[in-house]
Amino acid sequence: GYRLPSIVVNFIALYYTVTTNSVKKNLLSYYEHLGIDLTFNQYFKHIRFFSFSIFDRFVSRIDPTSLQIDKINEKDFYKLSNGGVVLLSHFGGWAMAANALQDDKLPTINVVMRETTKEELKNIENREIRQNEKHVQIIDLEKGGLAANIKIANSLMAGEIVAFMADRVVDPTKTVAVNFLNEKVNFNRSPFDIAIKTKDRK
Numbered sequence: 555g556y557r558l559p560s561i562v563v564n565f566i567a568l569y570y571t572v573t574t575n576s577v578k579k580n581l582l583s584y585y586e587h588l589g590i591d592l593t594f595n596q597y598f599k600h601i602r603f604f605s606f607s608i609f610d611r612f613v614s615r616i617d618p619t620s621l622q623i624d625k626i627n628e629k630d631f632y633k634l635s636n637g638g639v640v641l642l643s644h645f646g647g648w649a650m651a652a653n654a655l656q657d658d659k660l661p662t663i664n665v666v667m668r669e670t671t672k673e674e675l676k677n678i679e680n681r682e683i684r685q686n687e688k689h690v691q692i693i694d695l696e697k698g699g700l701a702a703n704i705k706i707a708n709s710l711m712a713g714e715i716v717a718f719m720a721d722r723v724v725d726p727t728k729t730v731a732v733n734f735l736n737e738k739v740n741f742n743r744s745p746f747d748i749a750i751k752t753k754d755r756k
Contacts, residue, residue, distance in 0.1 A: 559609055567602035574601075587735040637661055637713035639749040641720040663715045666693045666706060666745075710752060718745035 570577075571594065578597050585592040614621055634640070640663075693705045693716075709716050720742055723729055728747075729740040 560606075563602060563605045563609065567598055567605050570601045570605075571598045584735075587737075632659065634715050635659055635661070637710060637715055639710075639745070639752055640715060640717040641745055641749065642717055643719070643721040660689065661712075661714045662709070663690050663717055664693050664705070664709045665690060665717045666695065666702065667719055668695045706748070716748075718742075718748070720745040 578592065581597070581600065582592055585596070590596065610621065631640075642665075693702050693709070695702050706716055723740055723742050725742075725744065726740075728743045730743040730746070731738045732741055733739075734741075
């Protein structure tokens with residue numbers, strides 16, 4: 555349940571709010587663009603929400619039915635029943651969302667990402683049965699670009715879904731400048747290039 559963890563998370567969030575000034579400095583520009591003062595209380599809320607997102611990652615693996623996940627644009631997503639490309643942002647968590655997509659109408663979803671979770675956390679996760687194993691697989695960029703590219707191509711040819719984290723620059727030479735929060739920002743171009751090449755798919 556959430557009662558005990560919600561109490562514990564408050565202490566964890568308070569500790570990191572006090573000790574992680576470097577993280578707060580990195581967030582200042584983002585909050586300034588939103589027109590929100592990054593006060594001590596606001597920063598505490600930010601850290602607290604992030605802490606819960608980590609906690610939910612484990613809950614979604616162990617007991618996904620205990621989470622309530624709102625689905626939007628669901629009809630559009632089901633148009634991918636024959637495979638295709640999905641572009642994601644680093645907002646929320648794919649592990650939680652994947653458990654909301656356990657439907658035999660959908661093909662396997664391959665998430666392209668860098669699996670940088672600390673070894674201790676991986677060991678804890680792997681002790682439990684992964685509820686979404688059937689529908690979600692990870693294409694780990696840490697294992698090499700060539701291997702990842704082959705898996706991406708094979709997945710698309712097999713009529714599966716490939717999901718990219720499209721808001722993080724992986725290769726500085728493959729970027730596109732877009733207007734984001736009234737400034738020019740470089741985004742990763744590769745996922746969009748792949749999406750264009752698969753435009754014959756829904």
